[in-house]
Amino acid sequence: MKILVIVEQREGKLNRVSFETLTGAQAIARETGWALEAAVVGSGVGEIAREVAGKKVAKVYDIESPQLAAYTPDAFVAALKPFLAEKKPTLVLMPHTYQVRDFAPKLATALGRALVSDCTGYKKKGDKLLFVRQMFQGKFAADVAFDSEPPYFATFQTGAFRGDQVEAGASPAAIETVQADIPASALRNKPGEVFKEAKQAVDLTQAQIIVAVGRGIKEEKNLALARQLAEALGGEIAASRPICDAGWLPMDRQIGSSGQTVAPKLYVALGISGAIQHIVGMKGSRTIVAVNKDSEAPIFEVADIGIVGNLFEVIPPLVEEIKKAKG
Amino acid sequence: MKILVCMKQVPQKDAPLKLNESGAWIREDVSYEVNEPDAYALEEALRQKEKHGGEVVVITAGPARALQVLREALAKGADRAIHLEDAAFVTFDAANIARAFAAAIKEEKFDLIFTGLQSDDFGFAQTGVILAELLGWPHATIIMQIEKAEGGIKVKRELEAGYFQHVDMPLPAVLTIQSGINKLRYATLIGIKQAKNKPLRKVALAEVQPSLAANQLNIERLYVPQKTKKTEMIEGPPADVARKLAEKLKNEVRVL
Ligand SMILES: Cc1cc2nc3c(=O)[nH]c(=O)nc-3n(C[C@H](O)[C@H](O)[C@H](O)COP(=O)(O)OP(=O)(O)OC[C@H]3O[C@@H](n4cnc5c(N)ncnc54)[C@H](O)[C@@H]3O)c2cc1C
Ligand SMILES: Nc1ncnc2c1ncn2[C@@H]1O[C@H](COP(=O)(O)O)[C@@H](O)[C@H]1O
Numbered sequence: 001m002k003i004l005v006i007v008e009q010r011e012g013k014l015n016r017v018s019f020e021t022l023t024g025a026q027a028i029a030r031e032t033g034w035a036l037e038a039a040v041v042g043s044g045v046g047e048i049a050r051e052v053a054g055k056k057v058a059k060v061y062d063i064e065s066p067q068l069a070a071y072t073p074d075a076f077v078a079a080l081k082p083f084l085a086e087k088k089p090t091l092v093l094m095p096h097t098y099q100v101r102d103f104a105p106k107l108a109t110a111l112g113r114a115l116v117s118d119c120t121g122y123k124k125k126g127d128k129l130l131f132v133r134q135m136f137q138g139k140f141a142a143d144v145a146f147d148s149e150p151p152y153f154a155t156f157q158t159g160a161f162r163g164d165q166v167e168a169g170a171s172p173a174a175i176e177t178v179q180a181d182i183p184a185s186a187l188r189n190k191p192g193e194v195f196k197e198a199k200q201a202v203d204l205t206q207a208q209i210i211v212a213v214g215r216g217i218k219e220e221k222n223l224a225l226a227r228q229l230a231e232a233l234g235g236e237i238a239a240s241r242p243i244c245d246a247g248w249l250p251m252d253r254q255i256g257s258s259g260q261t262v263a264p265k266l267y268v269a270l271g272i273s274g275a276i277q278h279i280v281g282m283k284g285s286r287t288i289v290a291v292n293k294d295s296e297a298p299i300f301e302v303a304d305i306g307i308v309g310n311l312f313e314v315i316p317p318l319v320e321e322i323k324k325a326k327g
Numbered sequence: 328m329k330i331l332v333c334m335k336q337v338p339q340k341d342a343p344l345k346l347n348e349s350g351a352w353i354r355e356d357v358s359y360e361v362n363e364p365d366a367y368a369l370e371e372a373l374r375q376k377e378k379h380g381g382e383v384v385v386i387t388a389g390p391a392r393a394l395q396v397l398r399e400a401l402a403k404g405a406d407r408a409i410h411l412e413d414a415a416f417v418t419f420d421a422a423n424i425a426r427a428f429a430a431a432i433k434e435e436k437f438d439l440i441f442t443g444l445q446s447d448d449f450g451f452a453q454t455g456v457i458l459a460e461l462l463g464w465p466h467a468t469i470i471m472q473i474e475k476a477e478g479g480i481k482v483k484r485e486l487e488a489g490y491f492q493h494v495d496m497p498l499p500a501v502l503t504i505q506s507g508i509n510k511l512r513y514a515t516l517i518g519i520k521q522a523k524n525k526p527l528r529k530v531a532l533a534e535v536q537p538s539l540a541a542n543q544l545n546i547e548r549l550y551v552p553q554k555t556k557k558t559e560m561i562e563g564p565p566a567d568v569a570r571k572l573a574e575k576l577k578n579e580v581r582v583l
Binding site: 073074097098101103109113114116117130133135136137138139142143145146188189190191192193194195196197208209215233241242245247257259260261265266273286289290294300301302303304305307309310314317318320322324325326 | 338340341343344346353363420421422425447448449450451452453456457459460461465466467468469484485486487488489490491492493494495496497506507510541542543544545546547548549550551552554555556558559560561562565566568569570572573574575576577580582583
């Protein structure tokens, strides 16, 4: 019985979120007594393999091919499918990143197996492993069991485990280099360079106070209310994705996994439900205040101060009180 | 271009959800809407058709109520619809939904299949990618732009933290569409009228059953997540709440 963690590298750099998955995998290995191995997939990524080999793992595979230099789902699956078929791990773990979302379902399907995606943890029930994942945008959690032969595939959500708690090994683990045989004809997608859209006009990472609005604001004109609060507090205005998608605020004011990651002293979330893709962008804030009419909104799981109520009734008197308090 | 758009009906965002007796699923007597990224996928398909000609077909797998998303899509301009109608589809994992779709369209020749990047209920983020693998087609995920190009298409993939990447790929292909790729249109009155006369094919579970397999993932239990953080709730009428919060911001959070 064996666990294999596939760490993520992009353009030759180890994605640190891989350590979170390794921490989770080490915990599962402790509880099950299964061996833990890791693999990195790429071209000339030996340095990453060595870094991972410093952690408490039995072995690290460095899966290499020139065809893996730029990420494509075809090349990754062409490299990993025969590798997994040969090594037969019981459990394959990966971080739930955009890259993994792109190839992992294809890989599992190619091997006739299922993938339980975006897990926040695991449970051991007898000899059964259950994976915990969010459903209905975080309103519920589910315990999911595999009903098939291994290998079992699972991905862990960012923040599911603490990357800084990954255990170091007593001595570096052995590294085995595997040359993947990938014909150029296997690659159908031709990826271009990774780029960032025109430079950002505002840098919210430096803001001390942020007032963020979500779909609860209902209409574009109601943004004025949030602006009044931001002004009274002397803070910046920001938003969840749907507000920027609608064009009510520019993209560079979007907080979350596809926007900015911020950590102000005060983050006020107005009418934001608290989907994980938003939370990852603001959970590092020192104090989080949430106003939401739904007492079960997931945002209250990260809020320090919660107000269950209608933001249109709460904000106007709050603006007045803040002005008074500031004198 | 002939484009298939997979559209799922999901509980409305604001709908209060309750567990059913089994404890492994929700009570189904809630209001529903179209899965958000799927609405953007439809819009993108309609725009591609307006530019390049072709046909837009919409497909859903779900009980009778799911017909509503197809009706809306037809009213917005889709040419025809396919409804895999059975309550059982609600319990399918992503692989089985993909198998059912693959079976239902095996007589058709699409250039592109769009799905949303993930569903609001399951949130697997897998159905489109699995469908591509079953069909033997290339795919790209989290798409924010699609253009015709030499020998296929050029798409823009969203990556984390504000990064993007262009990818050239041949057709046919599967793309999973991200919300915000375009601006949604509304159905017009004429559109709603015309929708009534557009072709709708119903596919029974029995027709695709031979292509299905047992679910490999089983939801054992659904529950409200346990809170890990202590949230201090401020209660009362708005005026009191506002006063208490301002006090806290001044004395405890020290930002005033
Ligand atoms: C790959 C991917 C990347 C993503 N990236 C991001 C990202 O970077 N940032 C991001 O924010 N999202 C992102 N999302 C989207 C995310 O999943 C959610 O859909 C989004 O965050 C929801 O925004 P919201 O909370 O504003 O809207 P909703 O979920 O619709 O929530 C609205 C909330 O407002 C409350 N409300 C309504 N009326 C009132 C009122 N009068 N008073 C008080 N409360 C009210 C409701 O109770 C509800 O909780 C991403 C999704 C995916 C799949
Ligand atoms: N039952 C269904 N009916 C129609 N489309 C579906 C269904 N299930 C999944 N999809 C499509 O697959 C996408 C991803 O869903 P998921 O893999 O569940 O996150 C959705 O956005 C839909 O486009």
